Amino acid sequence: MLCGVKSRTGTAAVRVAVFLLVLVGLWALWEGYRALWEEAGWTRPFPVNATTMPHLHDIVGALFDPIREGEPLLARYMLDAALFTAKEAAVGFAIGATVGFLLGALIARFAVLQRGVMPYVVASQTIPILALAPIVVVGLGSVSIAGWTPTDWMRVAVIAAYLTFFPVTVNTVRGLRSADPAAVELMESYAAREGAVFWKLRVPAAMPYLFSAFKVAATASVVGAVIGELPSSIQDGLGGWIINFNQYYALDPENLWAVNVVAALLGISFFLAVVLVEKLVVHRAPEQLV
Numbered sequence: 049m050l051c052g053v054k055s056r057t058g059t060a061a062v063r064v065a066v067f068l069l070v071l072v073g074l075w076a077l078w079e080g081y082r083a084l085w086e087e088a089g090w091t092r093p094f095p096v097n098a099t100t101m102p103h104l105h106d107i108v109g110a111l112f113d114p115i116r117e118g119e120p121l122l123a124r125y126m127l128d129a130a131l132f133t134a135k136e137a138a139v140g141f142a143i144g145a146t147v148g149f150l151l152g153a154l155i156a157r158f159a160v161l162q163r164g165v166m167p168y169v170v171a172s173q174t175i176p177i178l179a180l181a182p183i184v185v186v187g188l189g190s191v192s193i194a195g196w197t198p199t200d201w202m203r204v205a206v207i208a209a210y211l212t213f214f215p216v217t218v219n220t221v222r223g224l225r226s227a228d229p230a231a232v233e234l235m236e237s238y239a240a241r242e243g244a245v246f247w248k249l250r251v252p253a254a255m256p257y258l259f260s261a262f263k264v265a266a267t268a269s270v271v272g273a274v275i276g277e278l279p280s281s282i283q284d285g286l287g288g289w290i291i292n293f294n295q296y297y298a299l300d301p302e303n304l305w306a307v308n309v310v311a312a313l314l315g316i317s318f319f320l321a322v323v324l325v326e327k328l329v330v331h332r333a334p335e336q337l338v
Contacts, residue, residue: 156225270314
């Protein structure tokens with residue numbers, strides 16, 4: 049048992065070390081690309097200056113500078129914006145994952161749906177999300193059910209759900225159909241009901257597929273939330289800050305890059321949350337995150 053604990057600790061240490069090495073390597077490539085060509089006077093494959101490729105320390109430093117004199121640090125605004133976008137992404141992820149699982153379960157159960165519904169599911173992902181987002185966000189604003197109208201963030205959550213449901217649907221179908229046929233036949237020979245076969249055999253067999261889809265869907269939900277904020281009037285999320293800083297990119301490019309960094313960190317946190325739940329639910333520590 050002690051050896052097992054040491055082994056897991058050693059593996060975790062190696063993963064952290066590799067992560068840090070990759071991070072340092074990316075930093076070296078970023079800064080080295082600028083410095084090498086500046087010193088040698090070579091012609092770069094693409095132009096680089098303080099606007100197109102600011103120093104990484106300037107990007108990080110922008111988070112700890114106030115936007116205007118006397119106001120809070122940019123990091124404070126980014127934290128509030130990230131939490132707002134996280135709410136939209138989390139709701140969208142929950143809706144999309146639920147719809148994707150239910151739709152995948154129906155397709156796996158009824159073969160006719162594989163031919164009749166799956167082509168439309170695939171076709172739905174060929175529509176450019178930037179073209180669809182304004183239609184959904186603005187269109188849902190005119191919807192009224194018994195006097196109730198979806199709020200702005202709820203409409204954005206729909207976009208997040210749209211990007212979430214597809215990978216969950218596809219992997220649910222594959223996972224439910226991956227159950228051992230011999231085990232299915234054995235349960236049926238004991239007159240097990242279809243519901244028992246589904247929950248006790250097919251769903252456990254589908255867990256690895258489901259969590260692989262959840263990892264993809266979790267990060268996609270953040271992307272969907274940010275994109276959904278762009279055509280809306282929402283200024284509280286990361287999308288609103290992207291539009292704001294984009295107008296002043298020539299003057300303060302570090303601010304826009306800082307928002308992108310925060311959005312990336314938010315997506316990573318969603319991914320890691322799914323990894324944690326996977327370890328708790330599946331009761332095993334996967335060798336790799338993906």
